[in-house]
Amino acid sequence: MRQVLLLNATFEPLTTLSLRRAIVLVLREKADVIHRDRRGAVLRSASRTMDVPxxxxxxxxxxxxxxxxxPLTRAALMRRDDYRCAYCGQRAETIDHVIPRSRGGTHTWENCVASCMSCNHRKADKLLEELGWTLRVTPVVPRGAHWRLIGAHLAGDPQWAPYLEEAAA
Structure with missing residues (x-):
């Protein structure tokens, strides 16, 4: 389903929402269209024609x-780690706890990393010191308003870029 970027009155990005919800907000005069669909799509009814926002x-x-x-979610963690394994750098498919939960590790940003299946299985419930492994990057809590827009950079319209870049700054 097509997504629409929703901005606050101050042009701060709030979230993405479905096309249907965006149309309802515009028709009820609660929102204004800032950019139209770049493909020129149009919605028609018996009495009205409207550009797709x-x-x-x-x-x-x-x-x-x-x-x-x-909030720590799988999508946000993968985005933070750029879909790369924290141990080998290959494409990540799973989440791994640096200090395993079975050994008292917590489910927090600082203890979770993206991992490929191979590294995740080899590490199992061991500590990094036991394997002689190191992390490519130190896991940290992400900061910034743009983290509310998980997935916007993946499925987003190029017209969203100026608003998302401004939020990231």
Whole structure:
């Protein structure tokens, strides 16, 4: 399903939403179309014709509650590690706990990394010191408003780029 980027009244990216939800917001005059679909797609009804939006902006400012930590999800972790194994650098398919949960490790950003199946199975419930392995990068908590937009860089429209880059800065 086609996704639309939703901006706050201040042009801050909030989230992506379905085309259907975006059309409802525009028709109810709660949002304005900022960019139309680059392919020129049009929606028609018996009484109206409307360009398919790619980016919409809310007419009224919506306050976003401050969230001290970004939620740890599989998609966010893979994005943080650029879909690369933290041990060998190959394409990652799974999540691994640096300090295994069976040994008291926690399910936190600082203890989880993306891993390929091979490394994940070889590591099993061992510590890195036992295997003589090192991490390519130190796992950290991601920062920035753009982390609310998980997947936007993957399935997004090129017209979203200026808004996502601004949020990342």
């Amino acid at each position: 790619s980016v919409i902006r809310l007419r009224r400012y919506v306050r976003i509650p401050y969230r001290s930590r970004i």
